[in-house]
Amino acid sequence: MKLHEYISKRVFAKYGVTIPKGEVATTPSEAKKIAEKLGGRVVVKSQVLVGGRGKAGGIHLAESPAEATEHAFNILGMEIKGLPVRKVLIDEAADIKSEIYLGITNDRAARKPVMMASAAGGIDIEEVAHKTPEKIIKVHIDPLMGLQNYQARDLAAKIDLPRELWRGFGKTACGLWKAYVESDATLAEINPLVITAENRLLAVDGKMVLDDNALFRHPDLAEMRDLDLEAEAEIEAREHGLSYIKLDGNIGCMVNGAGLAMTTMDIIKLFGGSPANFLDIGGGANAEKVAVALRIILSDPSVKAVLFNIFGGITRCDLVAQGILDALEEVETDVPMVVRLVGTNAKEGRQLLANADMETAETLADAAQKAVAAA
């Protein structure tokens, strides 16, 4: 789950990172009040869950509350990379001398978190990483020991940070590390961390991605999920405990088990087709779950055929078959379907489906070929 800039920065601030004073507005008049309260120059920042807002025109400096109101009005009407802007952050403007990058993510290959810093921070960090990777300094963090002071100092030295800022940098780096660990994040990033005209460090931008599997430990953050910005089908799937990811093919897949779902997608491709989604209905799938899953699959207009691939272990194939039939009572559709059931009560399940004139298959290869032909 991605967190908005303003939420990420508040989390960082809890751990001792210095952030600008600011508040969120959803209307131009709210923006005006906040700008008045902050007095003087502010920056008006679109809150959308994509990077590159600055380049897209979603961030503007304002010299007065009147100007802030105007920017808020314009930005609140924008779409950035397809996402509507519904909130703006009004922050006290910083006088920026230079921009640093500071971030933490998991390095899977090293099996450790890695902290990265660069003196070339700001809006083009991806380009820096691509063209001059040596400008990004990395240090791996032992997950049990945590970030050590000497490691933060080492980073500060290697990015040529002026000596008098090392202490502040250490505080920021340790704060970011604590925020990362204690929020179960997979990414925590400050870009830019700026050196201000007064020679202080200030986190001007913030980004966090949390591990969805750990969200139950952070109910306060979980409830900030921005539903506006997620596909409706994915929200419904999550609410029913289904893992659903939309893809761009035309064969809808309903499968129990993630590994089996991957296999199903592969075999569809092997026979020249293309899956419209990944969908794992999990174990113990009952009729209701099957109906929800089917509705989700069919809500995608590009689906031209549906392939059910169910392995009955704990799940009983006859219950799944009944679920499919029940679901079809509710969901009006003429999309062709192929069902492959194997395992517990498969025979009973196939019989139920045959009675209802549904196409069944015994092997996965057979099922996939039929689905590809139907699509």
Ligand code: GDP
């Ligand atoms: P992003 O483009 O989505 O990464 O948004 P950022 O929050 O990083 O802002 C982009 C750029 O806008 C920064 O790199 C800064 O150069 C500039 N910027 C952001 N806030 C301020 C501010 O308070 N003062 C000034 N002068 N520039 C700012």
Ligand code: MN
């Ligand atoms: Mn940024």
